[in-house]
Amino acid sequence: MAILPILETPDPRLRLISTPVEAFDDDLRTLIADMLETMYDAPGIGLAAIQIGVPKRVLVIDLQEPAEEGGEPVRNPRVFINPEIFDPSAGTTLYNEGCLSVPDQYADVERPTTVRARWQDEYGAPQEAELDGLLATCLQHEMDHLEGVLFIDHLSRLKREMVLKKLEKARRARAA
Numbered sequence: 001m002a003i004l005p006i007l008e009t010p011d012p013r014l015r016l017i018s019t020p021v022e023a024f025d026d027d028l029r030t031l032i033a034d035m036l037e038t039m040y041d042a043p044g045i046g047l048a049a050i051q052i053g054v055p056k057r058v059l060v061i062d063l064q065e066p067a068e069e070g071g072e073p074v075r076n077p078r079v080f081i082n083p084e085i086f087d088p089s090a091g092t093t094l095y096n097e098g099c100l101s102v103p104d105q106y107a108d109v110e111r112p113t114t115v116r117a118r119w120q121d122e123y124g125a126p127q128e129a130e131l132d133g134l135l136a137t138c139l140q141h142e143m144d145h146l147e148g149v150l151f152i153d154h155l156s157r158l159k160r161e162m163v164l165k166k167l168e169k170a171r172r173a174r175a176a
């Protein structure tokens with residue numbers, strides 16, 4: 001297992017369209033283990049393979065919600081291979097999103113509240129579920145990465161440029 005560097009915007013690799021997984025082999029399971037370790041280390045609640053430079057349709061998500069109020073977070077890693085979403089709800093939810101590839105910047109993004117999703121697990125077995133809450137939001141954010149889309153692309157041009165300017169300012173402050 002390895003913690004890998006996370007690509008940050010404007011790295012052009014974040015704009016690639018990821019290709020479907022065909023081989024459910026040990027290399028895939030190593031990639032998943034590395035993605036989970038990198039996500040927990042960041043820390044983040046989701047990661048797409050392209051964020052570590054691998055243009056494959058592989059996502060990991062762990063919302064790490066405490067089992068009880070004030071309790072320790074309990075790990076619940078979820079793996080989505082070749083995911084698809086359909087039947088988005090008409091109702092939408094605003095969530096203040098962030099992205100490990102746009103570090104420390106947050107903005108409200110509106111997305112369907114619930115979606116149905118189909119995907120494969122790490123052994124290739126098909127899965128299907130209706131998702132809601134933060135899991136629905138996060139899966140939609142991660143699926144955007146598979147198409148080379150970042151959450152800032154959902155903002156108005158003015159808001160996107162404000163976020164990118166703040167990111168540059170934070171980077172300059174760190175370098176100084």
Ligand code: GNR
Pocket residue numbers: 043044045046047048051095096097098099100101137138141142145
């Ligand atoms: O850690 C993350 N938090 C988050 C918060 C709201 C909506 C989406 C996310 S995903 C993000 C990690 C990441 O960049 N995944 O691609």
Ligand code: NI
Pocket residue numbers: 098099100101141145
């Ligand atoms: Ni992201």
